[in-house]
Amino acid sequence: MKLKRLVFLLVLAFVLTFVAACSEKGTEQSSGTETPKDEEKVLNFTNLEAIPSMDPSLATDESSFVYLAATMEGLYRLDASAKPVEGIALNHEVSEDGLTWTFHLREDAFWENGDPVTANDFVYAWRRAVDPATGSEYGPYMMNGVIKNASKVSAGELAPEELGVYADGDYTLVVELENPTAYFESLTTFGTFLPLNEAFVEEQGDKFATSSDTLLANGPYTMENWESTSNSWELVKNDKYWDASTVQMDKLTFQVVKEVQTAVDLYEEGTVDRVDLTSDLVDLYSTDDNYQITPDTFVYYIKFNQTTNEALANKNIRAALSRAYDKEALVDEILNNGSLVANGIVPADFTPLPDTGEDFREVSGDLVTYDLEKAKEFWQKGLDELGTDAVEIELLTDDDDTTKLMVEYIANQLETNLTGLSVNIKQVPKEQRLDLDSKMDFEAQVTRWGPDFLDPYTYMNLFVTDSGNNKMGYSNPKYDELVFATASELATDNAARYQNFLQAEKILFEDAAIAPIYQSSRAQLVSPKVQGVHINPFGPTYEYKWAYVGSEE
Template sequence: MYKNKITQALLLSAGMAVATTSFSTLAADVPAGVKLADKQELVRGNGTEVESLDPQKVSGVPESNVIRDLLEGLVNQDSNGKLVGGVAESWETEDNKTWTFNLRKDAKWSNGDPVVAEDFVYTWRRLADPKTGSPYASYLEMTTMQNASDIILGKKDPETLGVEAVDAHTLKVTLDKAVPYFVSMTVHTSLKPVNPKVVEEFGDKWTSPENYVGNGAYKLDNWVVNERIVLARNEAYWDNDSSVLNKVTYLPIENQVAEMNRFLAGEVDVTYEMPNEHFKRLVKQHPDYVKVTPYLCSYYYEFNTSKAPFDDENVRKALSYAVDRDVIAKFIVGKGETPAYNFTPLATNGIEVEMPDYSELSQKERVAKAKALLDKAGYGSDNPLKFNLLYNTSENHKKVAVAIASMWKKELGVTAVLENQEWKSYLDSKRQGNFDVSRAGWCGDYNEASTFLAIMRDGHSQNYPKYDSQAYDAYLDQALTAKSDADRATAYKGAEAQLAADMPIMPIYHYVNARLVNPKLGGYPEKNPEDNIFSKDLYIIAD
């Protein structure tokens, strides 16, 4: 997911029979002796104005942050990233291909309607339907849900999707291939349910505050575009008595310094990010405020391989080799990020990577290879290369872009013209292929290597570089049909090597999650590598 595990299920190997799985649902767990503040209201920085609050029409982290409070899927996660029950009380499978979810009978929509299995059937068919135009339609393909690929291509009717309401509280899902981590995939935003009656009645306007009906712990109270989104407690939520916060406000602050200042002034409880240049000072002066946690995210640049000169791998490799990742990671961002020479973060479950040859070279040697490759492609002092570099509005993204453009200019004589667009326009440009080189960030939708590698598959809805490699796709097919974790890891290793050889994307660094957090905020998860924060698990501690 754009900056949006093998958890319990990945303890099971492919093909193994799985017993009924049931987890107690996590609620706000206030330690004994902690006194709660009288005012239970949270204000969060959220990076930018959301594209939408429709779970089937978004692809970014800011959107998922809000939707996670408004809508509840089959399962949730606890503070360590482990699965806990959501709408589903339990689930079972015998072959990792056919899954049955048993839904709780007390789950309700905010208008009082019961949440039933047919709501998930409607939602997932809607996700696959080409008429919806979901940027995350390919997620269903990643699950291998029966007929998903043909439905997305318009070859089959959405009603043929491998999901069925056996009865009001029993959901059956049929996959084409055994996916032992399927349950962890259902945490994702795109699979969260919508209320069919409301969507059918109001169409695209169903997400307006006056129309929005959710089944999460909070409901949409107010939405002032480019100013704030306000959520209020959902009294109809099945576990409402366990929630503590009464109000949650999301602020679309794109400037990290402005966000920092509002935090220090007591106007914000949790920031979306931190300004890179102030990080060391904040750690020194306000150590209790700074939270740096693991994060399954990669920062990279995408090359539009469908247009010249980026259809030439020599150009792509030259630009990649000329970037000094150590400088970017240590000095431009500098919060604990690590230089990246592969796409998938090394902390991801199921990944073993052999670093590409160029990662072992000195930066001087990489630059020499870059110059030779660019010359081979026909570019040099007599024919200088010039192109646009797209990034979304953010001072941190701008600093990285300026640094990399400077490296390209100094080492290769290449001119990158910086092109800044606000979030919605940026996403639209990428989806339409209106870019030369673009900044990108991808955060794992679940803790398994396929969440990263699958988006570079030919035809994937998030494959904005338009990368097309039969060899690469074959490695992903091998991973899906692997008989063991070791075989799956070998296939992923081959896929990463193919990416490095073809260079449709340029990995730059692997994230950490660094933000400012009010010390009075209890329940903040510091060990969830996907950074899935549920407001229902948070609380404000009294002074």
């Protein structure tokens, strides 16, 4: 079990090294020794859903980025301390003005098919991610305002070839930035910045990344026995990987199990080696030697689509909904896994202020709390403005067990506390929810966000006007101004950037744009066999490169 204080100290240490704020959640550890070399080394896991996408340009969710990280490698990779270490890049240089980054690539990295990994693979992939024709959400989100010309390329005002990235020979990649970006090195570890083999991608066409046969790995593992609708798949050691000697696992297997009790039964019989627990099982297993609570930086919240429901376009109605459910009871009784109440969007123990070292969440404070009296006041104001005494909303959610319990609780609280409200729950598989979100085909939605890099910008940029991850019709020019300034004129003044973030977060909740629910933790049973699986504070939740099998004795 990892203590929150330890997490914070590791965060602070990483901040001092990389300027941008960060955190550390550690590594799954327990006593044991490695499996004898003559035995096949296999670990078995469950997944809550099918993998939505294995296309680095199109992936937007936790599961996708976990398996992209396992099968591919970018310029750098996060180690056990969440620090970037050598990937395809051996090292890099930054110009004095902070605008030009030159990466020197290794010459012993190869694709699964034997092709060398070159600087041109990064150029092609990054251009593809911001090309409007690709339809990427993360390409513009991650690169706009960071890489030179990305905003204009993603808006269709410039050709993708004008993006500030080019190859200086096969093994030197040059990146030009719009502004100095303190966290750019950590950005390069993220899935959107992975390289792609142009010839292979173009040959596959629309079939690219839809099955094992249409994927091409350059990372620790290859993906086997997978199709886009698969409920099981395998990661198999990639012998073509430049650092294959470090990879100790022969195979990792995964199967989709949405019912937690079913997953626990599989764990008890030794079929799988790690499971997440729901609240009803925490008390049963909390004294088990293999029980762990791992803090997360995921924040769950309700997003209100202001374009599809007249009531949700009303700020008072949104403000009422945001305050009408008891979050403390939710985390203590429904979740019961160490999760924390969320009263803002930037999580606790994630980013200390650079000038004082105080935690961002503590300084920003509780911006929207459970307050039944205020909720009813806002509700009545909203109803009066709408000229009605009844409101009906549809709440879109994932269909796993934990989400089902949480959403049923929230819906019941809302209907009980706000007279005249009807909440219709729409549960769908995660992949379908993401598709409906992308199309803005929902009214209210329970979603979550985990950081993609080590800076508050990873949360605050979600809600700027027309952001690829906004998808709810929210727009506030002052909010946009504050957030954009952190990546432009204030780019080199980290203390001032954080003051902007603090102001912007307050505006977000004054507008009742979203309703925060909780900051998650994972209550798990983890077999002592599972060794060397790093848990990242941002990007892919799990890092499997350094996994190995320990003794269960």
